[in-house]
Structure formats: C-alpha cells, structure tokens
Amino acid sequence: MTSIMLPLVKVIFPPRESLLPILESVLYSGQVAEGQQVYEFEEQFSKTFNIPHVLAMSSGTAALHAALTLAGVQPDDEVISTPMTAEPTNTSILYSGATVVWADVDPSSGNIDPESIRKSITAKTKAIVIVHYAGYPVRLAEVRAIADEFAIPLIEDCAHALGATYDGKPIGTVGDFGIFSFQAIKHMTTVDGGMLTMADAKHMTAAKKFRWFGMLKGVPRTEVDIQTIGYKYNMNNVNATIGLVQLKHIAAVLDRHISNGSYYDKQFQDAPGVGFARCDSVAKPSYWLYTLLSDHAEDIERALNAANIMASKLHRPNNFHSIFRSAKKPLPGLDQFYRRLLHIPCGWWVSDEDRERIVAVIKKG
Numbered sequence: 001m002t003s004i005m006l007p008l009v010k011v012i013f014p015p016r017e018s019l020l021p022i023l024e025s026v027l028y029s030g031q032v033a034e035g036q037q038v039y040e041f042e043e044q045f046s047k048t049f050n051i052p053h054v055l056a057m058s059s060g061t062a063a064l065h066a067a068l069t070l071a072g073v074q075p076d077d078e079v080i081s082t083p084m085t086a087e088p089t090n091t092s093i094l095y096s097g098a099t100v101v102w103a104d105v106d107p108s109s110g111n112i113d114p115e116s117i118r119k120s121i122t123a124k125t126k127a128i129v130i131v132h133y134a135g136y137p138v139r140l141a142e143v144r145a146i147a148d149e150f151a152i153p154l155i156e157d158c159a160h161a162l163g164a165t166y167d168g169k170p171i172g173t174v175g176d177f178g179i180f181s182f183q184a185i186k187h188m189t190t191v192d193g194g195m196l197t198m199a200d201a202k203h204m205t206a207a208k209k210f211r212w213f214g215m216l217k218g219v220p221r222t223e224v225d226i227q228t229i230g231y232k233y234n235m236n237n238v239n240a241t242i243g244l245v246q247l248k249h250i251a252a253v254l255d256r257h258i259s260n261g262s263y264y265d266k267q268f269q270d271a272p273g274v275g276f277a278r279c280d281s282v283a284k285p286s287y288w289l290y291t292l293l294s295d296h297a298e299d300i301e302r303a304l305n306a307a308n309i310m311a312s313k314l315h316r317p318n319n320f321h322s323i324f325r326s327a328k329k330p331l332p333g334l335d336q337f338y339r340r341l342l343h344i345p346c347g348w349w350v351s352d353e354d355r356e357r358i359v360a361v362i363k364k365g
C-alpha cells in the first residue's frame, strides 16, 4: 500500500513543454490584460463544448453575478436556489440584493428537487438557480418546464459539471444562462476564471459592459458614457492563455473522470449498504467528484482514510451559514442526502489500481 494519501481533488496543468513557451511569450508581450487571447479562449471553449454564446470572466462567481443581473434580478426579489453547493452559488444572489429562497434537494442525487422549486415560487421569484452538484446533471427537463410555465429565468451553475450532457445537449445550454468555473481544483483550471453562457445572444453587449466597468472595449475612453453599473470581472490574457492550452488536453481529463465514475457505478450497482447519486437516464455526468451514499458514510470515510485514501463531504450545506438565517425552513431531502454523503476520489489522477483498491475497501467495510 502506498503511504501517500490519494487526494479527493487535484490541480491539473498541461505538460510544461506545452504550456510554458506560450505562457512566457504572452507574459512578455506587453499585452497581458483582456485582449486577443481572451477572445480566442472564448471561441475555442465555445467550439470544444458546443455552447454558442459565451463570455470569459475573472471567476465563476463573477459569472453568477452577471447571470443574475442579466436575468433581471434586483434588490428585494426572490431567487430560488439549492443549499447543497459551494457558497458562491448563493452569496452571489446576495450581491444582487435579492433574497435566497431554498428549494429542497432530491436525496438520491443532492441536486435541487423540481417539485420543491414549484412549491417555492411566489410573485417575487425572479430567477431559479440550479447546480449540477459534483458533476451530476439536475433533472433538467422538469426544471426547464417549471421555468417556462412561470416564465422565470433559469440559471445553471455548471461549476462542477464541465463536459456533462443532458439529453444530448451540453450542460449550460438548457438554462437561459449558465456559468463555469476555472478555479484551481475544477476539471479545468486557468488558475482563476469563469465563463458565462447565454441562450440568447441579445444579452452579449450588456454582459460585456457588466464585466468591464459598464464600458465596451474598443470605444475611446474619452467618449464613453457609462449608463449601467459594471464591475472589474474581465478575464486577462494570461489566464486565457492557460485556458487555451488546457483545452487541448481537456478531453482526456474528462474521459478519465467519466471512466472512473462509470466504473464505480457498476461496482456499487448491487453492493449492500452502499448507493450512489442517480440522474435522469438521459443525463451523462462528468463526475467532478464521485457521490457515494450510505447510512454508514462515517465508517466508510474512516476505513478509506486509514487506507490512505481521502474521502469526505466537500461542502457545508449553505443553509447552515448565519448569513442565510432568514431563509431557514425544513429541508428533509437535504438532511437525508447530507447525512449519507461521502465523496471519494474519482478524477484523472485515480489509476485503475487506485479505483480497485477504493472499491475493495468500501466493499469490505
């Protein structure tokens, strides 16, 4: 047995010889702010994932703030969201001055429960935010139908789900807006960065202004007239260059996450006392993390840790935070999911031998 702990998440960079020469040339080009590399990164990302309208941002959080604003969310509006996510999904709602309204989660996946969304809608609801938690697609057909029925914009937080699909569609294209994160430990990193996706290109000009102080690039600074609030949310050429090189290698990275995730699904299909996250049959997860579900989650975690394999719950349900105190309500689906949740290593660094060892420890436990 190896003495080095097998990590649950791991930063990936392309081989030095593939990244460093091009990075060096950009660093010393005199053009490190937003420019050609950013626009090329947008184009290549759009082609790679077949997502038509995209805009690179400084982070996934910035992209969430943009999506909420472009969706029309304003102070005192309500936004329905899931507590089972990383905090930025919900703190960005507070940036807009809106109130977070929790929908419960489906305990079989950890994703937002469509029926709970329906029950949470009021006259003040201005957006629905969903998260494909750990890379497992939400029950998108039902959620899209509810958003259409009530004419409420749908925002997909795809920070965990790069490369996942739903009914043949790339994740991030079913909602009115979507966001991706290229933060350090995601499937693909640009060190920090994000991408905003829009179903309708009519939002593009407003989105560009939102990401850069309320101005458009290319308009002389002495002539520009700022009419709406914008932020310093643009991506720069350095992060975009890293992204461009990462894109050349992303297919193999995603394949390995998916291969490991599918392997576990098969192994645990009939394993007593152990379950795993389930999606609609038309959904193809990209397994950023593998979501194991068991009444014995703590015992399994201890057994894996003792075997030098990291395993844990990765996020704290956001309703536990004081800042969301006023949104408090019973969330039995979340309680059940969180109690049974255990993430196990699943990414590109998990070898065939590692995954066999992980399954053996779990089955033995």
Ligand SMILES: Cc1ncc(COP(=O)(O)O)c(C=O)c1O
Binding pocket: 059, 060, 061, 062, 085, 086, 088, 089, 131, 157, 159, 160, 180, 181, 182, 183, 192, 193, 194
């Ligand atoms: C679900 C989710 N949404 C949004 C974000 C925000 O992304 P970023 O860190 O790029 O701002 C993250 C990651 O940090 C995340 O995990």
